[in-house]
Amino acid sequence: MGRKAMCAVPPMGWNSWNTFTDKINEDLIKETVDAMKDQGFLEAGYEYVVMDDCWSLKERDSEDKLVADPDKFPHGIKALSDYVHEKGFKFGMYSCCGTRTCANYPGSFEYEYEDARQFAQWGVDYLKYDNCFKPQNQDGKTLYRRMGLALANSGRDIVFSACQWGKDSVYDWIRSSGAHLFRSTGDINDSWNSIKDIALSQMDKMSYSGSYCHNDMDMLVVGMYGKGGNEYICAGGCTDEEYQTHFSLWAMMNSPLMIGCDVRNLSSQAKKILLNRDMIAINQDIECRTPFLLNCESNSTDLFVMVKFLSGGDLAVGMFNMGDVPAMGVVDFWDLGLPVSAGMSLEFYDCIDHVNMGKHNEMFSAKVPEHGSKVYRCRLVSKK
Numbered sequence: 001m002g003r004k005a006m007c008a009v010p011p012m013g014w015n016s017w018n019t020f021t022d023k024i025n026e027d028l029i030k031e032t033v034d035a036m037k038d039q040g041f042l043e044a045g046y047e048y049v050v051m052d053d054c055w056s057l058k059e060r061d062s063e064d065k066l067v068a069d070p071d072k073f074p075h076g077i078k079a080l081s082d083y084v085h086e087k088g089f090k091f092g093m094y095s096c097c098g099t100r101t102c103a104n105y106p107g108s109f110e111y112e113y114e115d116a117r118q119f120a121q122w123g124v125d126y127l128k129y130d131n132c133f134k135p136q137n138q139d140g141k142t143l144y145r146r147m148g149l150a151l152a153n154s155g156r157d158i159v160f161s162a163c164q165w166g167k168d169s170v171y172d173w174i175r176s177s178g179a180h181l182f183r184s185t186g187d188i189n190d191s192w193n194s195i196k197d198i199a200l201s202q203m204d205k206m207s208y209s210g211s212y213c214h215n216d217m218d219m220l221v222v223g224m225y226g227k228g229g230n231e232y233i234c235a236g237g238c239t240d241e242e243y244q245t246h247f248s249l250w251a252m253m254n255s256p257l258m259i260g261c262d263v264r265n266l267s268s269q270a271k272k273i274l275l276n277r278d279m280i281a282i283n284q285d286i287e288c289r290t291p292f293l294l295n296c297e298s299n300s301t302d303l304f305v306m307v308k309f310l311s312g313g314d315l316a317v318g319m320f321n322m323g324d325v326p327a328m329g330v331v332d333f334w335d336l337g338l339p340v341s342a343g344m345s346l347e348f349y350d351c352i353d354h355v356n357m358g359k360h361n362e363m364f365s366a367k368v369p370e371h372g373s374k375v376y377r378c379r380l381v382s383k384k
């Protein structure tokens, strides 16, 4: 029996780190699962519930096994993963390729196969694997391949989420390691600058991401409003417009969509952003085509237009204004591969406001607010 192919499209779910850091426990995970289920997150595609760093005791036991902190998880990990599964979700955990995790709990270096077996026994479906405390003489590439092989032979289908921050030319070798997604940047924080920096840093890297191995631009900060789990993550928070742009970018750029806020206390705006089915459909398009940047005749150098071919012939067109004043975005259909000679128009559907913008010929323009975005699904239709 072979393994199932996993993550044809970017995984979606929730991760504990951004909001809760070391303040995780079984009640929090259960309440999160319940809240996600009740509010329709599972139906929308958010399937992985991932517990990040700080779940274990500070040392392994006498048999060298990882031990869940009994104060945080009095019923143990298996009972928790059973709960997550009963509700229809998949369960994720965290470890590190070095000797310790980033928050200084035991890492998996030289325990890779044993830990992979342990995760499989606990019913884990997803492992986030970090990059701290790597022994100096060790090559990251080898260590990620090692865990990739261990997980693939653990007897359970476990998604391998490499968290390697884009170091050591990760783009060149990560697909070879068995990873289904790979972090490409340092940690996000809850600020417009962080969102902007991450997105801009990946513009020339988008072609490294594809089916079964996706560029992970880090967990979403949508809906956090400055309530991060530590000082670094807090960073002041963002406006709803900025959170929307963040989501639009991650969706268009084919990043995994891992929610990082407290889903038990969501604002209606954050909920609307995260549950937007039209945007999710663009992110989850089965072909995972690389988006491309369009020449854009804008009045601002801070505005860019990104286009993604979707299966079935539609196009997703995103306009992003990274600048501090409103700007006009202009799309010339010639640049999209649609010359006048084609005799076709483009019908625009606004995926954020969910309105049909009608048929357009040769070009389309829109005003984009500062730090704002517009995302359209466009269909080729006859001019007549």
Ligand code: GLA
Pocket: 017, 052, 053, 101, 102, 103, 130, 163, 186, 187
């Ligand atoms: C690193 C990772 C974060 C998070 C923390 C946990 O910084 O990049 O996403 O997992 O470790 O300590």
